[in-house]
Amino acid sequence: MLAGYLVLLATLAAGVLTAVAMLFSATWAALLLIVVLLWLFVRYVLMRRTKPETQGAWINRKLHPGLWQMVDEVAEVAGCRTPDEIRLGPDMRADVREYSGGFRCLVLGLPLLGGLSVSELRAVTGRELAHFQLVSPWESRLPRAVLRPYQLITKSHTRTRAEQAEAVAASASDDQAAKSAFVKLPALAAVWRDFRFSSARVSYQYRTPDLVQRFNAYLTTPEGTEALAKAGVTEWPEHGGPAWELLTEPDKSLPYLQRQLFEELGPDREEKTV
Structure with missing residues (x-):
């Protein structure tokens, strides 16, 4: 389906270039083609030059085998290979x-480690791994301007893939934990945003990363409820218990x-939220 869509885009692009050549000249058509190709090349380079080493806190497999084992198990359920690296983001x-x-x-x-349980984190991880597995490698590389119309055209297909990812999430954990996680996530994101805005100032003042x-x-207090x-x-x-129990010696790590x-x-x- 994606291949047919790309062929259609290529045909339309060829038609536009032909029209430009007929209305103006072959030189203008060639210049237009060069500009478009340069734009696509620059976007590709910018998207690919960012290296994972500079993003987030790296999780060493030997130091935190529990978290890695969870991801290994969930990846097997999702039918995909285990990611080469795990990092914690903000x-x-x-x-x-x-x-x-x-x-x-x-x-x-x-924040997921503090807002979700181990079972709920398994479900969330399963959905993300399955969703990535179900997406064509070409889709992850296409510019948004090209991909967005395709997603609108294939909305029913996208919905099916989402349902498949939800099924993997339930299999990676259990139905109740998966439902709980996906109901919680939007609320947790909103509450975390407000909590971080107010509480991070205290942490910055005393340099206490807690x-x-x-x-x-806070989630168990009347105010948090x-x-x-x-x-x-x-x-x-x-x-x-909280998902941070997957870490080795969480009180220290x-x-x-x-x-x-x-x-x-x-x-x-x-x-940034899901």
Whole structure:
């Protein structure tokens, strides 16, 4: 389907170039083609030059085998290979990124470790890995201006892929934990944004990187429950302890990882969500 769409775009582009050549000259058509090709090349280079080494807090497999084992298991359920690297990011979201040579990096938002349980994090990770697996490699490389019309045309196909990713999420964890995670995520993102804006100032003043622990405790307070209710979550089912228990010696490793993301977790940073 994608191949047919690209052929159609190429045919339309050839028609435009032919029209330009007929109305003006072959020189103008050639110049237009050169400009478009240069634009696509520059976009490709800019998209590919960013290296994962500079993004987020790197998770060493030997130091944190529990988290890696979880990702290994979920990747097997999703039917894809385990990402080459895991990093913790500053946002309440999970994301799979692919770089030159097919190098894949799974970015798990550090706030997820405080807002979700282990079972819920498995579901979220499963959905992201499955979604990335179901997307054609060409789709992840196409410019948004080209890809967006294709997504609108194939909306039903996209919906089917989303349903498949949801099914993988449930298989990677269980139905209740998956439903709980996906209901919580938008509310957690909103509550985390407000919490980070107010509480990060205290952390910056005293240089205490304990935002994630305090956020987890805040969710159980009357104030946190009220904030969640305002964000649309009125029930808070428990599915085990916080996801940071996947880390080795979380009381020591979690502050260390937060310290690596100290600036990104700051109060003035713009939040990215799923």
